[in-house]
Amino acid sequence: MICQKFCVAFLHWEFIYLITAFNLEYPVTPWRFKLSCMPPNTTYDFLLPTGISKNTSNVNEHYEAVVEAKFNSSSTYFSNLSSKTTFHCCLWSEEDKNCSVHADDVEGKAFVATVNSLVFQQIGANWNIQCWTKEDLELFICYMESLFKNPFKAYDLKVHLLYVLPEVLEESLLVPQKGSFLTVQCNCSVRDSCECHVPVPTAKLNHTLLMYFKITSGGVIFQSPMMSVQPINVVKPDPPLGLHMEITDTGNLKISWSSPTLVPFQLQYQVKYSENSSTNMRKADEIVSATSLLVDSVLPGSSYEVQVRGRRLDGPGLWSDWSAPLIFTTQDVIYFPPKILTSVGSNVSFHCIYKNENKIVSSKKIIWWMNLAEKIPQSQYHVMGDHVSKVTFRSLKATKPRGKFTYDAIYCCNEHECHHRYAELYVIDVNINISCETDGYLTQMTCRWSTNAIQSLVGSTLQLRYHRSSLYCSDVPSIHPISESKDCHLQRDGFYECVFQPIFLLSGYTMWIRINHSLGSLDSPPTCVVPDSVVKPLPPSSVKVEITVKIGLLKISWEKPVFPENNLKFQIRYGLSGKEVQWKMYEVHDAKSNSASVLVPDLCAVYAVQVRCKRLDGLGYWSNWSSPAYTVVTDIKVPTRGPEVWRIINEDTTKKERNVTLLWKPLMKNDSLCSVRKYVVKHHTSRNGTWSEDVGNHTQFTFLWTEQAHSVTVLAVNSIGASFVNFNLTFSWPMSKVNTVQSLSAYPLNSSCVFLSWKLSPSDYSLMYFITEWKILNEDSETKWLRIPSSVKKYYIHDHFIPIEKYQFSLYPVFMEGVGKPKIINSFTPDDIEKRQNDAGLYVIVPIIISSSILLLGTLLISHQRMKKMFWEDVPNPKNCSWAQGLNFQKRMDIL
Numbered sequence: 001m002i003c004q005k006f007c008v009a010f011l012h013w014e015f016i017y018l019i020t021a022f023n024l025e026y027p028v029t030p031w032r033f034k035l036s037c038m039p040p041n042t043t044y045d046f047l048l049p050t051g052i053s054k055n056t057s058n059v060n061e062h063y064e065a066v067v068e069a070k071f072n073s074s075s076t077y078f079s080n081l082s083s084k085t086t087f088h089c090c091l092w093s094e095e096d097k098n099c100s101v102h103a104d105d106v107e108g109k110a111f112v113a114t115v116n117s118l119v120f121q122q123i124g125a126n127w128n129i130q131c132w133t134k135e136d137l138e139l140f141i142c143y144m145e146s147l148f149k150n151p152f153k154a155y156d157l158k159v160h161l162l163y164v165l166p167e168v169l170e171e172s173l174l175v176p177q178k179g180s181f182l183t184v185q186c187n188c189s190v191r192d193s194c195e196c197h198v199p200v201p202t203a204k205l206n207h208t209l210l211m212y213f214k215i216t217s218g219g220v221i222f223q224s225p226m227m228s229v230q231p232i233n234v235v236k237p238d239p240p241l242g243l244h245m246e247i248t249d250t251g252n253l254k255i256s257w258s259s260p261t262l263v264p265f266q267l268q269y270q271v272k273y274s275e276n277s278s279t280n281m282r283k284a285d286e287i288v289s290a291t292s293l294l295v296d297s298v299l300p301g302s303s304y305e306v307q308v309r310g311r312r313l314d315g316p317g318l319w320s321d322w323s324a325p326l327i328f329t330t331q332d333v334i335y336f337p338p339k340i341l342t343s344v345g346s347n348v349s350f351h352c353i354y355k356n357e358n359k360i361v362s363s364k365k366i367i368w369w370m371n372l373a374e375k376i377p378q379s380q381y382h383v384m385g386d387h388v389s390k391v392t393f394r395s396l397k398a399t400k401p402r403g404k405f406t407y408d409a410i411y412c413c414n415e416h417e418c419h420h421r422y423a424e425l426y427v428i429d430v431n432i433n434i435s436c437e438t439d440g441y442l443t444q445m446t447c448r449w450s451t452n453a454i455q456s457l458v459g460s461t462l463q464l465r466y467h468r469s470s471l472y473c474s475d476v477p478s479i480h481p482i483s484e485s486k487d488c489h490l491q492r493d494g495f496y497e498c499v500f501q502p503i504f505l506l507s508g509y510t511m512w513i514r515i516n517h518s519l520g521s522l523d524s525p526p527t528c529v530v531p532d533s534v535v536k537p538l539p540p541s542s543v544k545v546e547i548t549v550k551i552g553l554l555k556i557s558w559e560k561p562v563f564p565e566n567n568l569k570f571q572i573r574y575g576l577s578g579k580e581v582q583w584k585m586y587e588v589h590d591a592k593s594n595s596a597s598v599l600v601p602d603l604c605a606v607y608a609v610q611v612r613c614k615r616l617d618g619l620g621y622w623s624n625w626s627s628p629a630y631t632v633v634t635d636i637k638v639p640t641r642g643p644e645v646w647r648i649i650n651e652d653t654t655k656k657e658r659n660v661t662l663l664w665k666p667l668m669k670n671d672s673l674c675s676v677r678k679y680v681v682k683h684h685t686s687r688n689g690t691w692s693e694d695v696g697n698h699t700q701f702t703f704l705w706t707e708q709a710h711s712v713t714v715l716a717v718n719s720i721g722a723s724f725v726n727f728n729l730t731f732s733w734p735m736s737k738v739n740t741v742q743s744l745s746a747y748p749l750n751s752s753c754v755f756l757s758w759k760l761s762p763s764d765y766s767l768m769y770f771i772t773e774w775k776i777l778n779e780d781s782e783t784k785w786l787r788i789p790s791s792v793k794k795y796y797i798h799d800h801f802i803p804i805e806k807y808q809f810s811l812y813p814v815f816m817e818g819v820g821k822p823k824i825i826n827s828f829t830p831d832d833i834e835k836r837q838n839d840a841g842l843y844v845i846v847p848i849i850i851s852s853s854i855l856l857l858g859t860l861l862i863s864h865q866r867m868k869k870m871f872w873e874d875v876p877n878p879k880n881c882s883w884a885q886g887l888n889f890q891k892r893m894d895i896l
Helices: 057-071 075-079 118-123 169-173 830-872
Strands: 016-019 025-028 034-038 088-092 125-133 139-146 157-164 182-185 193-199 209-217 220-223 227-229 241-247 253-258 267-276 281-288 292-295 303-312 326-329 333-336 339-343 348-356 367-370 381-383 389-393 408-413 423-428 434-438 445-450 461-468 484-486 495-500 509-517 520-523 527-529 541-547 553-559 568-576 584-588 595-599 607-615 645-652 657-664 678-685 689-696 700-705 709-717 728-732 741-750 753-760 767-776 784-789 794-798 807-815 823-825
Touching (some): 125 209, 139 209, 157 193, 241 326, 253 267, 253 303, 267 292, 333 408, 339 348, 339 520, 348 408, 553 568, 553 607, 645 728, 657 709, 678 700, 741 807, 741 823
Antiparallel strands (some): 016 025, 016 227, 034 088, 034 125, 157 182, 157 209, 209 220, 253 292, 267 303, 303 326, 348 389, 381 389, 445 495, 509 520, 509 527, 541 553, 678 709, 741 753, 753 794, 767 784
C-alpha cells in the first residue's frame, strides 16, 4: 500500500523502544516518526523552519526546496567536509524537533558510514516510515519513502529489514544476539519507496518484534536504531465494505456499511460526510461503533458525499484507509418509507416531502392518490410538520395484481399536479394453513402447506419456523422469539412438505410461515400441533371377507395395528367388484371388536372390502384403506327354480316324425344361488316311463317326439343340488288342436315397444301361461319368445322394432295337458298402420313448418332494420330544433 507524501515519517504503534547495543532502552511515546541520518555538527531544526506546521503538506514542499538549495550550493562548501563523515541516525517525532536518540548515545561504529557522495555529506538522508499488521494478522508490513526525491534519482536504493521474533513471550525482554536476526529484502520496485513484509505466526502476535533497517543508496550504507513493537497493537484494517445510503422509514438518511470480513475484533468507525442542497450546506465528522449512521433533516433534491474508515475499538491500532467516496442524491419527492410490505388487516402509513421548482410544498397543500385513479379521503391525512404530510390506511385488503404490477401505487401530489414518482404498497394474505400428521410408527411428523395465497409476491422466499415447548400447546399460540427453521421441499401438487424426525409425542410444536423479502418479513398466524394428536394410524391388516352359507351375510374380519395404543374405531367400505366400485360405508365403534357382518342383497356377487381406522376420541386422521379383500363366489343353496322352457318343432311329413328343440334361458345368479354347473332334461311318456339326460351348460336340446304325449322338465344343478321348482312343458297331439285364442292384435307404440292384446274363448282346460313369439317375415331371422302370465290379456313387448319391416306375432296358450293352438298375425293392426303413416307425415311436415317460420321471421326483422336506416337516416330529430323546444309531440295540435 502506497503511503501519501508527508513531511514527517510515520511509524505507527503504541509503544516503541530504542534499544542500543549496550542494553539501553529508550521509550518513545509519540505515534509518528521519521528516520533521519545527518552529518555531524548539523542540527535537525533546519528541516522544520519556524512557523511551518509539521503536520501539513507544506512542510514537505519546503523541505524539498531546502534540499534543492543545498544541492545546488557552491563546491567550496563541500571542500570543508572530509571524505569520511560520521552520520548520526535517529528517530524523531513531530512533537520533538530535536532527535530523540542519536549516534552519540550508542557505540559509534553502529551508526557511522563512509560517505563518498558529496550530496549525502551536504544534506544527509531522511525517510518517512510507516509499519502495520495486515488485517488477516499474518503479515507485518513496513513502508518507507525517501523524503528527498529529486537529488537521488541517479542512485540505486536497497533496503533490508533485520528482525527477530522471540519464540517465548518472556524472551521479548532480553536483548537478542547479533546473529539471531533474520533479514528480509524489501521491494523497492517503485522509485524512492520500498515495502518490507515480515510473516508473523498467529501465536506470536503478542510477542515483541525487534527490528532495524539497513539502507544502501548511492554506495552509502545507513543503519537505523533498533525498534520494537507488538504486531497485535498495530493492526490496520481494510477499509469498510458495501457503503450504502438510503432514506429510512422515518425520513432520515441512513449511511450503512459492513465490517471487513477478516478482522478478529470490534471496530470503531469515522464517518465524514457533506450535504449540498439549494437551501443548506453542511459538513460533519463523527465517530461511531455501529456499522450505520442516521442523518436527520433530509431535504428533497440534496446531494450527499460520504467516506468511512475504521480502527480497533478496545485497544491500540491504526486507522484504515478511507473507503471510496459515495454520492447519493435525494429525489424531488421523498417518500418514507418508499415501499411497504404488510399483511391483510393491518394499518400502515406513508410520509411525503414534496419539492416543486426549488420550493418545498406546504404539507397542508399535499393531496394523496392511489394508482392515480382513486383520491384518498382527507380524513386519512395528517400534517406532521411544515413540509411533511402523512396518509394512513387501515384494515387493508390483499393487493389485486394489475398485469405485471403486484402493488398499489401511492402518489403524493400538490394541488395542481402529481410527480411521476410514487410509493409502493404490497398487501399479502398470510393466512397459510399448516397441516401435520404423525406416521403410524410414531417416529416422524410430516407438515404440509400451500403457497397459493402468496404467489403474486415476486422475489420472496418462504421459510417454516417453529418453537417446541416441553409439554402440549398453550391455549393461544403465539410466535416465540426463539425459533428454528425447517427445510421444506416443494412437491408436485404445489404443496411444501417438511419432516420432523425424531419427534416428542407430547411436546407442542408452534409453527408459522415466514415470508422473507427485500422489503421486510411477514409471519403467518401461528398454529400449534402436538404430534400425539395428529397420528395417522397404520391401516388394519389381515383383512378377510366371506359370505356365510346358511345366513347369507358378508362377514369381515381384521387385525388392529400395533400403534397407536389408543382405542380405535373402524370404518368398512364394500361394493361389487369392478372398474368403478360403488362403495357403501359401515362403521364399527366397538374398540374391542375386530369383525363385522353386513347384509348384502346379492349373495352371488364378488364383493371388494377395505377397512381403515382412527382414534376413538376423534383426534388424528383416518388411516389409509387396507388392501382390498374379495369374496369368493360359492353356492349357498340349490337353485330356487329351473329355467323357463320353450320349444321349436320341426315336422317331417314323409317320416311322420317331429323333432323338438327345447330352448331355455340361463338362470340369473339370484335364482341359481350362485352358479349352475349343468342342466338336466327330465322326460316322461306313458310308454317309456321317466328318464333324464345331462346336457351340460348348453341352453338347448333336441329330441324326437314320437308318442302322443311327451312331458319334459329342465332342472338346474349347482354344487349343492338340483332345483326343486321347475317348469314343465307337455307336448300333446290332441291339445295342439285346441283353439282358445279368438283374436290377437299388435300395436307398435314406438321403435322399442309393441302392445299386444288378445281375446280368449271359454275352455275346460287349466291354463298355466302364454308364450308369445315374434320375428321378421320374409327373413330367416331368429325367433324370439317370452312367457306371459295367464291372468293378463294385454302385454308390452320391449325390443328393437324396425317400422318398415313386417313382423309375425304368435300367441300360444299353455295348459297342463299340453300346448294349445296358436293365434298368428303377420302384420300390425291395419288401423294402427294408417295412424302411424299419418303420424309419420306429421313428423316430417311439422319441423319443416317451424323452420320456415323462424327463417321468415328473421328475414322480416333484418329487412325492417335496413328499410328504417335507408328512409330515416337523413330525417332530423325535431327535438333538436330550436323551434320545437317545449312542444309536446304526443299531444294533438289543431291546424289553424
